[in-house]
Amino acid sequence: MSSWQEIRSRDNPQVRAIRRWLNEASFRRREPWLVLEGDHLLTAALQAGWMPEAVFVEEGREARFAAVLEALPPTCARVRVSAPVFRALAATETPSGIVARFARRMLALTPEVLAGRDLVLLDGVQEPGNVGAILRTAAAAGVGAVLLGPGCADHWAPKVLRAAMGAHFVLPIAAIDDPEPWFAARRGRVFATALAEKAVPLYALGLKAPALWLFGAEGAGVRPEWLAVADACVRIPMPGAMESLNVAAAVAVCLFEAVRQRLCQAKKGVVS
Amino acid sequence: MSSWQEIRSRDNPQVRAIRRWLNEASFRRREPWLVLEGDHLLTAALQAGWMPEAVFVEEGREARFAAVLEALPPTCARVRVSAPVFRALAATETPSGIVARFARRMLALTPEVLAGRDLVLLDGVQEPGNVGAILRTAAAAGVGAVLLGPGCADHWAPKVLRAAMGAHFVLPIAAIDDPEPWFAARRGRVFATALAEKAVPLYALGLKAPALWLFGAEGAGVRPEWLAVADACVRIPMPGAMESLNVAAAVAVCLFEAVRQRLCQAKKGVVS
Structure with missing residues (x-):
C-alpha cells in the first residue's frame, strides 16, 4: 500500500x-x-x-x-x-x-448497448433528488440508458450522485439537447406520461417489448413537440384524491409495470 | 372582500x-x-x-x-x-x-376511516423529500392512512409539506411512538419490504385485500421487532444491477401493484 x-x-x-x-x-x-x-x-x-x-x-x-x-x-x-x-x-x-x-467514465451509448432495452428520456426535471432517484430506479429496472433533455439537473451534480446511489456506474446516462436522432432511431414504441383524460391507463398497455419512455417536469409535463412523437399518452390510474404523482414515483410505477409484465411472460409465478 | x-x-x-x-x-x-x-x-x-x-x-x-x-x-x-x-x-x-x-386540522384516524383500506407504516424515514413523496403516493393510491414511526421526518416540516403537494389535506397522517396497537387491531395481512433473498417477490403476492405495509429507512430497513409481526417479507424483483430502490420509489411500486391487482379484479381492461 x-x-x-x-x-x-x-x-x-x-x-x-x-x-x-x-x-x-x-x-x-x-x-x-x-x-x-x-x-x-x-x-x-x-x-x-x-x-x-x-x-x-x-x-x-x-x-x-x-x-x-x-x-x-x-x-x-x-x-x-x-x-x-x-x-x-x-x-x-x-x-x-x-x-x-x-x-470520469462515460458508459457508451451505442445501439448495441441499447438493443432490446427500454430507454428513458426526461424533459425539464430540475430537482436533483428526483433525477438521482430516477437514475437509481432506471438502473434497478434494467433500463438501457437515461437521456436528460433540456432543463434537467446536471447528472454529475453532488446531490444527483448521492440520490442515485451508484446508478452512474452501471447505467449509461447522457445530457442531450435534441432528442430527434433518438426518436428517429427508435425500434420500439414511444410512451409519454400525461394527465390527459384521453390517455391510456398504464395497466391497459402491453409493455413486454422495449419502449422509449418520456417523463416531464412537475406541472409542465412533457413538451408538446415530444408528445407528438409518442405512440400513446399514458396515465397511471389513481384511486385516491390526488391529481398526480411525483415524477420519480411515476417513473418507478411505469418501469416496474414493464418489469412485472416481462416476468409474467417468463412465467415466474406472477399474480395477474 | x-x-x-x-x-x-x-x-x-x-x-x-x-x-x-x-x-x-x-x-x-x-x-x-x-x-x-x-x-x-x-x-x-x-x-x-x-x-x-x-x-x-x-x-x-x-x-x-x-x-x-x-x-x-x-x-x-x-x-x-x-x-x-x-x-x-x-x-x-x-x-x-x-x-x-x-x-391545523388533523384528519381523524378512526377504524371507520380505515376499514377496508391499506395502511402504510414508516420506520425511520428521515429525508423530508422522501416522506413528502410517500405521502403523495399513498394519497394517490387511496391508502387509508400513513403512520410515521420513530425517526421519521416531521410531517408538518415545510419540505415535507412541499413534496407532499397537498396530500396532508386528504390523507390521515399520524406520528406514532408505538405501533403495537395498530398491529393488534389489524384485520388484513402485514407486509414488510426487505432485501432478504428469502423474501417473496412482490409480483407473487395477492394484494386485493387491504394490508398494512411496513417500509424502512435507507440501509437499516424495517427494525427486526416489526419485521417479526409481518406475514411476509416482500422484495421487488430488480433485473438491473442495483441492490435497492429509493424508499419512496419502493412505496410507489408496491402500492400501485395493489392498485393494479384491484383494477384487474374489477376487470377494467388490465393487461395480465
Missing part, C-alpha cells in the same frame, strides 16, 4: 479544485473528473471498475475505512486531511469522513 | 412567529397552526375545506394571485408585505409571493 500524503491547508490546490467542482456547475461540465463522498458510493464505484485518482480521509477516521482503503488500486493517492480541510471537501452537512476523486 | 393590512417590518410579531415555525421543529409540534407557501398548495388546502387565518402577499404581486384571493373566506386576513418581509416568510429560495397561515 502506498504511503499517506498529508494536507492541512484549505488553500491546497487539490482542495481548491474539489471545492470549485462541488460549487460550480460550469466547472463540473468541463472537467474530466468527479468527486464521490462516503464509503457506500466509493465501494459501488470500485466494484464497477472505476479507478480513483486520490482518496481523502479525515484524520483519525482511517480505521473506519480500512476495507475501502484496502480495495484501492496502488496508483491511487491516499491523502490524510485535517478536520477543517475535510469540511471543505464535503458536500454534506454530516460529513462521512471519506471523499474520492475519480476520472 | 376585506381590506388589506400592511406589514413592513420583519420584527412584526406575526412575521416572527412564522419564521420560528419555519425554523424550529419543537415549536411546530406544539403550535396548532401551519404555514403553506405557493398558490398550488394554498389552492389544494382551500379545495379540501381548510380555512386560512391569514394570507401574506408580496407587494406588487397581488394581481397574480387574484383567483386564490377571490376564493378566501371573509374571515381570512389579507396582508400585503414588503419584499424583505416576504423573504423572511418564505422557506424556498425562489419565493412564490404568497404564504398563508392555517389552523
Whole structure:
C-alpha cells in the first residue's frame, strides 16, 4: 500500500479544485473528473471498475475505512486531511469522513448497448433528488440508458450522485439537447406520461417489448413537440384524491409495470 | 372582500412567529397552526375545506394571485408585505409571493376511516423529500392512512409539506411512538419490504385485500421487532444491477401493484 500524503491547508490546490467542482456547475461540465463522498458510493464505484485518482480521509477516521482503503488500486493517492480541510471537501452537512476523486467514465451509448432495452428520456426535471432517484430506479429496472433533455439537473451534480446511489456506474446516462436522432432511431414504441383524460391507463398497455419512455417536469409535463412523437399518452390510474404523482414515483410505477409484465411472460409465478 | 393590512417590518410579531415555525421543529409540534407557501398548495388546502387565518402577499404581486384571493373566506386576513418581509416568510429560495397561515386540522384516524383500506407504516424515514413523496403516493393510491414511526421526518416540516403537494389535506397522517396497537387491531395481512433473498417477490403476492405495509429507512430497513409481526417479507424483483430502490420509489411500486391487482379484479381492461 502506498504511503499517506498529508494536507492541512484549505488553500491546497487539490482542495481548491474539489471545492470549485462541488460549487460550480460550469466547472463540473468541463472537467474530466468527479468527486464521490462516503464509503457506500466509493465501494459501488470500485466494484464497477472505476479507478480513483486520490482518496481523502479525515484524520483519525482511517480505521473506519480500512476495507475501502484496502480495495484501492496502488496508483491511487491516499491523502490524510485535517478536520477543517475535510469540511471543505464535503458536500454534506454530516460529513462521512471519506471523499474520492475519480476520472470520469462515460458508459457508451451505442445501439448495441441499447438493443432490446427500454430507454428513458426526461424533459425539464430540475430537482436533483428526483433525477438521482430516477437514475437509481432506471438502473434497478434494467433500463438501457437515461437521456436528460433540456432543463434537467446536471447528472454529475453532488446531490444527483448521492440520490442515485451508484446508478452512474452501471447505467449509461447522457445530457442531450435534441432528442430527434433518438426518436428517429427508435425500434420500439414511444410512451409519454400525461394527465390527459384521453390517455391510456398504464395497466391497459402491453409493455413486454422495449419502449422509449418520456417523463416531464412537475406541472409542465412533457413538451408538446415530444408528445407528438409518442405512440400513446399514458396515465397511471389513481384511486385516491390526488391529481398526480411525483415524477420519480411515476417513473418507478411505469418501469416496474414493464418489469412485472416481462416476468409474467417468463412465467415466474406472477399474480395477474 | 376585506381590506388589506400592511406589514413592513420583519420584527412584526406575526412575521416572527412564522419564521420560528419555519425554523424550529419543537415549536411546530406544539403550535396548532401551519404555514403553506405557493398558490398550488394554498389552492389544494382551500379545495379540501381548510380555512386560512391569514394570507401574506408580496407587494406588487397581488394581481397574480387574484383567483386564490377571490376564493378566501371573509374571515381570512389579507396582508400585503414588503419584499424583505416576504423573504423572511418564505422557506424556498425562489419565493412564490404568497404564504398563508392555517389552523391545523388533523384528519381523524378512526377504524371507520380505515376499514377496508391499506395502511402504510414508516420506520425511520428521515429525508423530508422522501416522506413528502410517500405521502403523495399513498394519497394517490387511496391508502387509508400513513403512520410515521420513530425517526421519521416531521410531517408538518415545510419540505415535507412541499413534496407532499397537498396530500396532508386528504390523507390521515399520524406520528406514532408505538405501533403495537395498530398491529393488534389489524384485520388484513402485514407486509414488510426487505432485501432478504428469502423474501417473496412482490409480483407473487395477492394484494386485493387491504394490508398494512411496513417500509424502512435507507440501509437499516424495517427494525427486526416489526419485521417479526409481518406475514411476509416482500422484495421487488430488480433485473438491473442495483441492490435497492429509493424508499419512496419502493412505496410507489408496491402500492400501485395493489392498485393494479384491484383494477384487474374489477376487470377494467388490465393487461395480465
